Amino acid sequence: MTNYLVRRCGQAVVLMLLVSVIGFGILHLAPGGPLSQYVLSSNMSQEDIDRITRQLGLDRPFLLQYADWLARMVTGDWGQSYRDGLPVLAKIATHIGPTLEIMLASTVIAALLGGVIGMRAAVRRHSLTDLLATGGAMIALSIPTFWFALMAIYLFSIELGWLPSGNRSTIGDGSPGDVLHHMIAPVMVLALVETAVWAQFMRASMLDTLGQDYIRTARAKGLRERVVIRAHALRNALLPMITLVGLQFPTLLGGALVTETVFSWPGMGRLFLDSLEYRDYPVVMGILMLSALMVMAGSLLADLLYAVADPRIRMD
Amino acid sequence: MQTPSLSKRSFLKLSAAAGVAGAIGGMAAGPLRALAAGPEPRPGGQVIAGISQEPTVFNPLMPGSEYDQGIWWQLFSTLWYIDSDGTIVPDLAAELPTVANGGLSADGRIWKIRLRKGITWHDGTPFTAHDVKYTLDLINNPDFKVRNRVGHSLLRNVTVTADDELQWVLAEPFAPYMSVLSLTFIVPRHILGKADDPNTAPFNTAPVGTGPFRWGERRAGEHVLLEKNPAYHGDGPYLDRVVFRYIPDQTMLYTQFRSGEIDYLGLSGLQPAFDTEARALPDRRIVAAPAPFVEHIALNHGFAPFADKAVRQALYLAMNRKARLEAIYHGRPIETESYVPHGHWAFDDGLPKHSHDPAAAKALLDKAGWLPGADGIRQKDGVRLAFTNSTSAGSQSREQAQQLLKQDWREIGVDMTIENMPGAVIWGEFWQKSQYQSVMVASNFLQGSDPDVTPRFSSKSIPAQGGSGLNTYQYRNAEVDGLLERGTREVDQAVRRKIYQRLQQIIREDLVFLPVSQSVIVEGVKAKLTGYRPNINASSNCWNMRHWFWAA
Numbered sequence: 006m007t008n009y010l011v012r013r014c015g016q017a018v019v020l021m022l023l024v025s026v027i028g029f030g031i032l033h034l035a036p037g038g039p040l041s042q043y044v045l046s047s048n049m050s051q052e053d054i055d056r057i058t059r060q061l062g063l064d065r066p067f068l069l070q071y072a073d074w075l076a077r078m079v080t081g082d083w084g085q086s087y088r089d090g091l092p093v094l095a096k097i098a099t100h101i102g103p104t105l106e107i108m109l110a111s112t113v114i115a116a117l118l119g120g121v122i123g124m125r126a127a128v129r130r131h132s133l134t135d136l137l138a139t140g141g142a143m144i145a146l147s148i149p150t151f152w153f154a155l156m157a158i159y160l161f162s163i164e165l166g167w168l169p170s171g172n173r174s175t176i177g178d179g180s181p182g183d184v185l186h187h188m189i190a191p192v193m194v195l196a197l198v199e200t201a202v203w204a205q206f207m208r209a210s211m212l213d214t215l216g217q218d219y220i221r222t223a224r225a226k227g228l229r230e231r232v233v234i235r236a237h238a239l240r241n242a243l244l245p246m247i248t249l250v251g252l253q254f255p256t257l258l259g260g261a262l263v264t265e266t267v268f269s270w271p272g273m274g275r276l277f278l279d280s281l282e283y284r285d286y287p288v289v290m291g292i293l294m295l296s297a298l299m300v301m302a303g304s305l306l307a308d309l310l311y312a313v314a315d316p317r318i319r320m321d
Numbered sequence: 322m323q324t325p326s327l328s329k330r331s332f333l334k335l336s337a338a339a340g341v342a343g344a345i346g347g348m349a350a351g352p353l354r355a356l357a358a359g360p361e362p363r364p365g366g367q368v369i370a371g372i373s374q375e376p377t378v379f380n381p382l383m384p385g386s387e388y389d390q391g392i393w394w395q396l397f398s399t400l401w402y403i404d405s406d407g408t409i410v411p412d413l414a415a416e417l418p419t420v421a422n423g424g425l426s427a428d429g430r431i432w433k434i435r436l437r438k439g440i441t442w443h444d445g446t447p448f449t450a451h452d453v454k455y456t457l458d459l460i461n462n463p464d465f466k467v468r469n470r471v472g473h474s475l476l477r478n479v480t481v482t483a484d485d486e487l488q489w490v491l492a493e494p495f496a497p498y499m500s501v502l503s504l505t506f507i508v509p510r511h512i513l514g515k516a517d518d519p520n521t522a523p524f525n526t527a528p529v530g531t532g533p534f535r536w537g538e539r540r541a542g543e544h545v546l547l548e549k550n551p552a553y554h555g556d557g558p559y560l561d562r563v564v565f566r567y568i569p570d571q572t573m574l575y576t577q578f579r580s581g582e583i584d585y586l587g588l589s590g591l592q593p594a595f596d597t598e599a600r601a602l603p604d605r606r607i608v609a610a611p612a613p614f615v616e617h618i619a620l621n622h623g624f625a626p627f628a629d630k631a632v633r634q635a636l637y638l639a640m641n642r643k644a645r646l647e648a649i650y651h652g653r654p655i656e657t658e659s660y661v662p663h664g665h666w667a668f669d670d671g672l673p674k675h676s677h678d679p680a681a682a683k684a685l686l687d688k689a690g691w692l693p694g695a696d697g698i699r700q701k702d703g704v705r706l707a708f709t710n711s712t713s714a715g716s717q718s719r720e721q722a723q724q725l726l727k728q729d730w731r732e733i734g735v736d737m738t739i740e741n742m743p744g745a746v747i748w749g750e751f752w753q754k755s756q757y758q759s760v761m762v763a764s765n766f767l768q769g770s771d772p773d774v775t776p777r778f779s780s781k782s783i784p785a786q787g788g789s790g791l792n793t794y795q796y797r798n799a800e801v802d803g804l805l806e807r808g809t810r811e812v813d814q815a816v817r818r819k820i821y822q823r824l825q826q827i828i829r830e831d832l833v834f835l836p837v838s839q840s841v842i843v844e845g846v847k848a849k850l851t852g853y854r855p856n857i858n859a860s861s862n863c864w865n866m867r868h869w870f871w872a873a
Contacts, residue, residue: 036742037749043384043468050776051753052789053469057384060466060520089377090521099541158576170580171573173543176369176564269568271542279375279569284745 006312013308017301024297025078025290029071032286038063039087039284061087074290084287086280093291097273101295103173104272107188107264108257111195112250118196119203120246126204127211127242128234138204145201150260153194154267161190171269191268195260199253206249207242214242244315251307254300359851360872367562368850368869371574371583375567376545379536380525381506382460384468388565388588391863395547395563396443397506397530398554400434400453401499403770403858405865407666409499412555413437413448413507413531415485429494429812436485440554442509443535450487454479455510457489459519466520471768471776472501494810496817500769503858507531533558533867543567557867559852575599578845585850587862590842593651593718604848609653610855610862613662613770614763614840616654618710618726620833623785623795624758626706631689633832638682639733642675645725646838649718654838659825660766660774662839662857666814667772669822672829675836682733691734699734707736711751712761713744719761755785755793763840764791770858772821775805778828796833849873 039061040054058064062073077084083093126138162170168190169175174183214220215238223233262274273292280288370391378385381393400414411417415435418424424433440448459465460473472495479489491498509529516522528536533555534547545565549558566583568574575595578586579602591599591607600607618636620627627633646654655663658672686692691699691706699706710726712719720741727737737759742751751757766774775790776782780797782790801824808820829836844862846853852869855862 035746036751037745037747040384041745041747041749041752043386049384049469050471050782050790051784053384054753055789057466060464085521086377089379090525096541103542155572158573163576163580170576170582171568172566172582176367176544176546176566267570267573269543269566269570269573271540275542275569282743282745 013305017298017305020301021294021297025075025294026071028290028293029074029286030067032284032289033067033070035284037284039286042283074287078290078294083291086288087285088280088283088288093287096276096288097291097295100271100273100276103270104258104261104265104274106184107191107195107270107272108261110188110192111199112253112257114192114196115199115203116246116250119200120207120243122200123204123207123209124211124234124239124242127208127215130212135208138208142201142205145197146205150194150198150263151267153197154191154264157190157194158267171267173269173271191264191270194268195257195264198260199257202253202256203246203249207246210245211238211242214238217241244311247310247314248307250310251300251303251305254303255296258296258299362557362559362851362868362870363873364559364870365561366871367564368560368585368866369564369566369583370585370587370863371566371568371577372587373567373569373571373574373589375542375569376565378525379528380508380519380522381528382456382465382467382508383520383525384466387860390859391588391861392545392547392565393506394532394859394861394864395534395866396528396532396536397508398440398532399504399506400502402864403500403503403856405854405856405858407770407858409503411437413440413453429496430491431488432491433482433488434486436487437554438485440531441552442511442531443529443550444512445552446509446511447484448507448509448531449484450481451484452510453507454481454487455514456505456507459508459513460505462519464518464520472498473505494812496809496812497768497771497773500767500771504769504860534563537562553867555867557870559868559870560866563866563869578605581847584847585853585863586845588842588844591845593649593653593843596651596653596843599845606846606848606850606853607843608846608853608855609841609843611655611662611664611857612840612842613765613767613857615657615660615662615766616761616763616837616840617660618835618837619757619760619762619794620835621755621757621759621793621795622797622833623755624708625704626708627759629689629691630831631685632691632706633835635682635685635689635691635733636730636735637675637832637835638678638685639729639735640675640726640835641677641729642837643677645722648725649721650838653841653843655841657836657839658829659836660764660777660828661772661821661825662767664857665767665770665772667818667821667825669825671822672825679729679732686733693734697734698736705736706734707738708758709738709740710759710761711740711742711747711757713747714741715743723761752793753784755783755795757793765860772817773805773809774821774824775809778824778833779805794833796831798827798831801827 040057043049062070074084085092086096122138126135129135158170161168169187173187220233220238223237258274261272262278264270265272265275266278277289277292372388374386374388376389376392378389379392381397398412401409401411401417404410409417413436415437416422418432418434420427436450442448457473457476457479460467460470461476475492475495477490477492479487481487512529513519513522513524516524533550533553535550537546537548539545544567547563549561568577571592574586575591577583599605620633622628642656646652646656657663658675659669661668686699691701694700710723723739727739730737752760766777777791778796778801779790779792780802782788782792783795784790784793785795804820804824808817811817811820849872850869851872852865854865856864
């Protein structure tokens with residue numbers, strides 16, 4: 006186990022380095038720069054642009070910039086935003102909370118709902134329930150998230166007036182209840198797509214389990230179907246689901262990005278988009294590295310949990 | 322429209338004007354008087370302004386957008402500002418410096434500024450001439466990431482002569498400096514001066530100013546909240562607080578305006594697609610405010626075919642401008658032939674009018690030797706009349722306009738290829754170093770509201786040829802260079818008008834760029850929100866939020 010962990014951590018370091026080189030390279034080699042946004046609105050001259058470029062150190066050779074960034078990054082100094090001068094870590098810290106809020110809430114809802122739907126669809130294979138579950142999941146996965154988001158706003162905010170159309174809180178309020186009220190729509194949208202994934206995965210996993218010899222044995226012993234499903238099949242069918250938590254992370258982050266933009270949710274996804282638009286290199290790199298780290302951690306966690314849940318798996 | 326200059330006559334006239342006289346004695350009474358015609362101001366309440374880009378730069382001297390400027394107007398003050406009718410109104414200054422009051426030397430080089438007494442910073446510290454000197458010095462500090470130093474770089478011997486008086490000498494006369502100062506926000510010496518590095522000072526995220534509103538809170542990605550400054554030196558503010566709410570999605574921005582969650586939809590303006598519906602909304606006012614931006618097709622004169630004037634003229638003739646403005650922008654923008662906004666004192670309304678005449682365009686090209694090749698595209702000496710046109714990808718209206726232009730020009734045997742890229746790419750080196758062939762862009766050519774266009778058209782302002790400026794067209798004209806030089810040195814506004822009108826005639830005659838229209842920003846306000854007055858001189862129509870209030 007220890008060897009496995011050390012090996013995985015080693016791999017993670019190499020991967021992070023790779024991500025950083027590619028990310029930093031693409032960002033800096035792409036045309037345009039952090040000041041191009043101000044050219045039109047502020048009438049900044051080339052002289053001004055050159056002066057500030059020099060002050061930001063962006064005129065130095067690429068490798069030097071990268072080495073400098075990397076050296077500071079590993080010591081915990083993630084740099085400062087070119088836009089507002091705030092430390093990158095502080096900026097990420099203020100945005101990660103709102104993202105985690107909607108991601109966690111939608112994951113919990115999706116896991117519970119998707120798990121139940123997938124299980125029922127598998128147990129009643131080819132029934133109307135199965136048809137509805139698989140058909141519904143297909144539709145949910147085929148339609149873009151932003152469409153669901155716009156429909157939710159149209160229906161619940163404009164037509165029915167039940168939910169706020171966006172933002173994380175009401176000005177001057179921001180109490181937990183108020184935030185919760187604002188969370189409903191974005192979480193609903195995120196959870197919808199996620200539920201579809203969980204339901205499909207659970208259905209496949211359950212079907213696979215139900216076809217195993219030990220299930221046939223259990224049934225042959227005369228156990229009631231409910232007991233067979235709950236006591237024997239469910240536990241084993243849930244095992245592959247553990248990996249889904251880790252594997253779903255990048256997809257979820259992508260979904261959150263769209264959802265956050267449509268619902269004006271002040272999360273990390275939107276910060277990433279804004280920073281990318283403004284070529285705010287330190288912030289973009291910070292989020293990129295953090296996301297990569299979280300994906301790797303999620304995947305490692307999934308593997309470890311899998312081993313814990315299924316003693317047959319050995320981590321060598 | 323009246324606008325700032327160093328004209329002796331205009332200064333005298335301004336000083337005599339009721340608004341300015343009121344402003345000198347009674348702290349910017351002009352705007353209040355204008356308001357007095359409407360309902361009586363009622364104190365209290367808040368305004369939520371919905372904007373599509375997040376304000377992030379709160380030090381008003383650093384590079385920022387017009388979204389940031391919307392906040393600066395609330396937190397900070399300038400020595401004087403330019404009202405929506407073009408009048409210069411003293412703010413931190415007690416009066417405008419003129420030759421008559423001894424504030425300005427006859428040659429326009431020595432400036433003596435008298436400040437208003439009794440003004441305090443938001444933390445209660447008295448505002449003094451040392452703050453003004455500190456601001457000007459900071460702008461010229463080589464280590465400070467200042468936005469630009471236009472005009473300020475000419476400053477010499479900035480000296481504080483009393484707590485409420487200072488003076489300086491300009492290295493050479495620079496008529497637009499009055500206008501530059503109208504957008505130079507003064508920062509506090511007692512706070513920023515103590516910071517180790519003004520670029521990263523805590524002040525930049527918790528600013529302290531002398532403006533009508535104080536810093537409240539910023540929720541990153543959500544909003545910036547500003548509270549009323551009860552000790553404000555001018556009229557107002559009437560509102561208890563103003564909130565700038567960041568809503569990046571344009572559809573959502575409109576939805577929230579429609580649902581009443583935001584009171585003012587500004588800066589980025591209302592998208593044309595929502596125009597008709599928005600005008601039918603109850604209790605809302607939709608205002609089409611002229612903006613100083615001139616939409617045009619920038620042509621790179623370094624690209625061989627565009628060096629031929631006949632080509633530029635033919636492209637202009639073949640462009641069905643009116644149809645485009647009607648079809649895409651619902652006729653909102655104002656057709657123009659000049660880079661100076663309509664109504665500006667320097668505007669020349671005698672410029673030749675555009676006509677859509679493809680037959681004349683073809684004849685012109687035929688005569689110039691650009692003859693159709695086998696593929697129908699014209700060519701001359703082996704060079705095809707084919708070029709690319711670029712603009713920010715995702716700008717829906719412009720992308721539609723490109724399609725129409727492509728058709729217009731294809732009709733006369735010219736091939737235009739659309740090559741759009743993200744804004745950060747287009748407005749980077751591609752634009753600045755003239756790597757484009759043609760670009761669809763809207764620019765504000767003025768310096769503040771002064772018609773000096775040296776950075777735009779001087780042959781010394783071509784960045785691609787080592788110059789420092791914004792002449793990305795790579796346009797060179799000796800007569801233009803001479804006029805530009807005279808324009809900045811001349812102090813008489815009447816003479817300046819003639820200079821800048823001649824300039825407009827040359828630029829139009831040479832078709833340095835293909836003018837399309839003067840932009841109009843369509844903003845929405847709730848009907849009961851009083852005091853909102855668009856101001857072409859301020860970059861942000863939030864400039865006078867201190868005068869906004871809710872009518873009964």
